[in-house]
Amino acid sequence: MTTESTETREGINRDSEAMPKLTGVFRSLFAVRNSINGFKSAWREESSFRQEVILFLLFSPLPLVLDIPPIQRLLLAVTVLLVLLVELINSSIEATIDRISLERHELSARAKDCGSAAVTLALLICALTWGTICFPLLLRWMHW
CATH class of the missing domain: 1.10.287.3610 (Helix Hairpins)
Structure with missing residues (x-):
């Protein structure tokens, strides 16, 4: 079985089938979480x-x-x-x-x-x- 792999921030390869794409409210919540992580990272590093x-x-x-x-x-x-x-x-x-x-x-x-x-x-x-x-x-x- 061949699947496409993606690399996460931690450098761990994960199966794209194992991580279904989020939709609706859940996608928005994760987008907000990612934005907060971006602000934290920019504050810490820049x-x-x-x-x-x-x-x-x-x-x-x-x-x-x-x-x-x-x-x-x-x-x-x-x-x-x-x-x-x-x-x-x-x-x-x-x-x-x-x-x-x-x-x-x-x-x-x-x-x-x-x-x-x-x-x-x-x-x-x-x-x-x-x-x-x-x-x-x-x-x-x-x-x-």
Whole structure:
């Protein structure tokens, strides 16, 4: 009997027939569990992710207290979440490249550099959004 095998995180080969594909609510619950594991892993392994989470925690209450329209509140929150999202994707790219090979290769370097550039763009989008919305408020507050 021939069956397709898959490799798990622990490196153990398991029969695909032994693990039926989950559906419905159970699939969603396992997806949430996998997401939590992803957050834990990023927190544990990625210092840049920890720094960005701390910035998120520091800045996220600010839109709630600013006298701005709801859409601007949403923009401030979404741009900070965008940074976290892109950082998670970048971390995934880096982990995948390192899993394939630790030796230096032009394509590996390009993939990692593009991931890093994506994070930089997300940070720029965040900074521009926050600056555009908050700078006029700051000037008003300082009576300029």
